Amino acid sequence: QVQLETSGGGSVQAGGSLEVSCLASGFTSKYYRVGWFRKTQGQDLEGVAAIDSEGRTAYAGSVAGQFTITKANAASRPALIITLQMNNLQPDDTAMYLCAAEQSTSLLNWDEPPPSPLYSAWGQGIQVTVSS
Numbered sequence: 001q002v003q004l005e006t007s008g009g010g011s012v013q014a015g016g017s018l019e020v021s022c023l024a025s026g027f028t029s030k031y032y033r034v035g036w037f038r039k040t041q042g043q044d045l046e047g048v049a050a051i052d053s054e055g056r057t058a059y060a061g062s063v064a065g066q067f068t069i070t071k072a073n074a075a076s077r078p079a080l081i082i083t084l085q086m087n088n089l090q091p092d093d094t095a096m097y098l099c100a101a102e103q104s105t106s107l108l109n110w111d112e113p114p115p116s117p118l119y120s121a122w123g124q125g126i127q128v129t130v131s132s
Contacts, residue, residue, distance in 0.1 A: 002026045002101045004123030008083075009097060011129040017087045020126055022099030025079035029103040034082045035113050036069060038095035039125070045098075047113030049084055056107040058114075089130040096125035 008020040024034055035050035049069040050058045057069055068085045082099060100119035107114070 002121035006123040006126045009126040009128045019085045022082040032103045034101045036084045037098045040095045045116045050113040052107040098125045099123045
C-alpha cells in the first residue's frame, strides 16, 4: 500500500517561493505517477503538476513556468521524494496542497495532470498561504 507523507509549505509574501514535498513509499510496481493538487474553500481539487516513474511531467496551464515538480530517491529509506517547487507565488496560489499517487500507470499521452479520481493514495494536505 502506497503511503504519502507531506511536508513543507507555510507562508510567504507575493513574489516569494516555497516548496512542498511528498515522501512516497510502498510502491510495488515499477510504474507509477504522483500528482500535486490544491484546494481552496468552495473550489474543486485542481491538479497542478504530476510526474511519473519515467520522469515525464505534466503541468496545469495556470502554473506552467511557475511550478516545477521533481523526484528523487530518499537517502535513508526505500522511498521517493516528490517535490513541488513554487516560484513567484501570488495570493491566488493560497490553498491546501495535497499529493496523490497511483501505481501501474504513467503520464504517457497526458498533456495536463490527470484528475483526482485517477489516484487512489492520498497524503495529508499542507497549507500554503501567500500574502499580498
